[in-house]
Amino acid sequence: xxxxxxxxxxxxxxxxxxxxxxxxxxxxxxxxxxxxxxxxxxxxxxxxxxxxxxxxxxxxxxxxxxxxxxxxxxxxxxxxxxxxxxxxxxxxxxxxxxxxxxxxxxxxxxxxxxxxxxxxxxxxxxxxxxxxxxxxxxxxxxxxxxxxxxxxxxxxxxxxxxxxxxxxxxxxxxxxxxxxxxxxxxxxxxxxxxxxxxxxxxxxxxxxxxxxxxxxxxxxxxxxxxxxxxxxxxxxxxxxxxxxxxxxxxxxxxxxxxxxxxxxxxxxxxxxxxxxxxxxxxxxxxxxxxxxxxxxxxxxxxxxxxxxxxxxxxxxxxxxxxxxxxxxxxxxxxxxxxxxxxxxxxxxxxxxxxxxxxxxxxxxxxxxxxxxxxxxx
Numbered sequence: 001x002x003x004x005x006x007x008x009x010x011x012x013x014x015x016x017x018x019x020x021x022x023x024x025x026x027x028x029x030x031x032x033x034x035x036x037x038x039x040x041x042x043x044x045x046x047x048x049x050x051x052x053x054x055x056x057x058x059x060x061x062x063x064x065x066x067x068x069x070x071x072x073x074x075x076x077x078x079x080x081x082x083x084x085x086x087x088x089x090x091x092x093x094x095x096x097x098x099x100x101x102x103x104x105x106x107x108x109x110x111x112x113x114x115x116x117x118x119x120x121x122x123x124x125x126x127x128x129x130x131x132x133x134x135x136x137x138x139x140x141x142x143x144x145x146x147x148x149x150x151x152x153x154x155x156x157x158x159x160x161x162x163x164x165x166x167x168x169x170x171x172x173x174x175x176x177x178x179x180x181x182x183x184x185x186x187x188x189x190x191x192x193x194x195x196x197x198x199x200x201x202x203x204x205x206x207x208x209x210x211x212x213x214x215x216x217x218x219x220x221x222x223x224x225x226x227x228x229x230x231x232x233x234x235x236x237x238x239x240x241x242x243x244x245x246x247x248x249x250x251x252x253x254x255x256x257x258x259x260x261x262x263x264x265x266x267x268x269x270x271x272x273x274x275x276x277x278x279x280x281x282x283x284x285x286x287x288x289x290x291x292x293x294x295x296x297x298x299x300x301x302x303x304x305x306x307x308x309x310x311x312x313x314x315x316x317x318x319x320x321x322x323x324x325x326x327x328x329x330x331x332x333x334x335x336x337x338x339x340x341x342x343x344x345x346x347x348x349x350x351x352x353x354x355x356x357x358x359x360x361x362x363x364x365x366x367x368x369x370x371x372x373x374x375x376x377x
Contacts, residue, residue, distance in 0.1 A: 029232035033311075041147045042138070042240045046145075049119060050238060050305040057265050057272035060085050061280060065096035067203055075206065089267045090285035093201065093277055099192045101279065104256060104315075107189045108237035110182050111313055115151055115230040125153060125174050130356055131174060132156075132225060133170070133232040143359065149240045149306050149317035157190040160221045160322075167226070190226050193254055193317035197222070198246040200283060201250065208293055210330045212228040215292070218321060223347075225250065225318040234306045242312070244302035246360045248286035249350055250318040252337075255282040260312040287365050288321070288333045288347060294329035295341035301362045323348035345372065 060081045066074040085092040114122065119137070127134030133154050138147045155167045165255050167190060171183030201215040242262060256275040257263065263269045265284075274282060290299040294345040306312065321327070328344045341366060354367050 014153065014277045024203045027140060027149075027151060028231070029115070029137075029149075030119070033232040033234065036235050038234070038236050038239055041140075041145055042149060044146055044241050044244070046182065046243060048241070049321040050241060050303075052272065054271050054273045056092065057089070057267060057274050058250055058280070059091050059093050060086065060090050061277065061340055062094045062203070062283075063096050064094050064098070064161045064199060064203075067197070079207040082203055086204070086207065086285055086293075089265060089300040090290075090297065090298040091265055091274065091282065091300060091302075092284075093280040093282050094196075095277075095280045097281060098198055099196060099197075099281075101191055103185075103192060105187065106185050107256075107315055108258060108313060110185050111153075111228045111230065111315070113312075114153060114182070114228065115313075115314065116365075122151070122153075127154070129313065132351070132355055134174070140180045146241075148243050148304075149231060149234050150242045150304070151230045151232070155186060155190070155366075157317075158227050158375075159194045159219075159224070161221045180228060186226060186228075189315070190224070190317065193226070194222060194319075196281070197252060197254060199319070200254075204289075204297070208296065208333065212331055214330060216327065218292070219251070219319060221322045222319055223323050224320045226318045229304075229314045229316060229319065230305060231306045231312040233308050233311060235308050237306045242306045244372065245301050245362070247299040247301055247362050248318065249263060249288065249354045249360050249364050250286040250320050251288040251292070252319040253282075253284045254317040254319070255284070256315040257282065258313045260310055262304045262306065262312045263314075264303050264305060266303075271299050271303075277318055286318070287352065289326055291327050291345075291365065292329055292331040294338060296333060296338065308339070319373070320351070323351065343369065343372075 028150055031319065062078050062082055067078040122135050125135040127136045133156050134154045140147060153194060155170060158166050165187055167187040168180060168183035173180050180271055198216050198219060201219055202212045205215045207210050234240055245266065259276050261273060261275050263274040263282065265274055285299050287298045287299045325347055326344050329346060334340050348371065350368055353371055354364065357371060358364065358367055
C-alpha cells in the first residue's frame with residue numbers, strides 16, 4: 001500500500017462525539033508529518049486547541065529510595081508530598097525508582113523501531129473492533145472527529161502467574177517469531193512497571209492512612225494495559241492535539257517521556273506543562289483510584305500537544321485491578337465530612353464502557369454511573 005494514500009473504512013461513533021461526521025482516515029505518519037494542510041477530522045474546536053507559553057506545573061519529585069529506607073521521618077516526608085499533590089491534581093514524579101535505565105532505553109529504542117516501519121507492516125498488529133490491544137492509527141477505527149495526532153501500540157499485561165509471558169506471546173502470535181525479542185522487551189518492562197506500581201500503592205496507602213498493604217493487596221493480581229505512544233511532527237500543531245483532554249479511567253498511570261515536552265495538565269482553571277525530568281516517571285491518579293479513595297485523591301484532566309519539528313514518544317503503563325475486582329473505598333475513608341462518592345462497580349464494566357460506549361473525559365464516572373443504572377434497571 002502506498003504511504004501517500006489515505007485509506008477509508010467504517011468507523012463506529014460514540015454518543016459524546018460531535019454531530020458532524022466525516023469519513024475516517026488511516027493515519028500514515030510518514031506522509032502526514034510533512035503536509036501543510038490538515039484533514040478536518042484532525043482539527044479540534046477553538047476552545048480545545050493548544051495555547052502557547054504555558055506555566056509549568058510544580059510536580060513534586062518523590063524519592064522512592066527515601067520511602068523504602070525504613071526511616072520514619074523520610075517515609076512521612078514522601079507521604080505528605082504525595083498526599084498534597086494527589087489532593088490537588090493527582091500528578092507527581094518518582095525518582096530513584098530502581099527501574100533499570102538500560103531496560104527503559106531498550107523500550108524507547110524498540111518503540112522507535114516499530115513506529116518507523118511502513119504503515120502496512122504496523123497494520124499487521126491492527127487493533128480489532130472493541131479491543132484495547134494492538135496497533136491504532138489515531139483511533140480512526142473508533143472516532144470520526146477530533147482525532148488525535150498519534151499512533152499507539154497497546155498490550156494487555158497480567159500480573160497473575162496464570163499468564164506468564166503474556167506480552168511476548170501476544171506479539172509473536174500477532175507479528176511472527178522475528179518479533180520475539182521485541183515482545184520480550186515489553187514483557188520485562190511491564191514486569192518492572194508492575195513491581196514499581198505496587199511500591200507506589202504502598203505509598204498511597206500510607207498517605208491516605210489506610211496502611212501500607214491495603215492497596216498493594218488490591219492490585220497484586222492486576223490486569224493492566226501497556227501503551228506505546230508516538231506523536232509525529234505536525235506542520236500545523238496549533239490546530240490539533242496529540243491526545244485530547246481526558247482523565248484516565250484506569251487506576252494509576254506510570255509514564256516515561258522522552259526529552260520532548262508535550263504533556264499538559266489542567267489545574268486551577270488553566271493548562272500547565274509537565275516537562276520531562278531525566279530518570280523520572282510521571283505518575284497520575286486515574287478515575288478508578290479516585291473512586292477507591294472516595295474522591296479524596298483527584299483524577300485530573302490532561303492532554304498531549306505536538307510540535308512541527310520532532311516526534312515525541314512516551315511509554316504509558318496503566319495499572320488496573322483484576323477485571324472482576326469490586327471497586328469500593330475502605331470504610332475509614334467514609335465519614336460525615338466525606339460521605340460515599342461512588343457506588344460499587346467492577347473494573348471490567350468501566351473498561352467496557354470506555355472502550356465501546358464513551359470517549360473518556362472529565363465526566364466519565366458520572367456518565368458510567370448513568371450507563372450502569374440503565375443497563376441493569
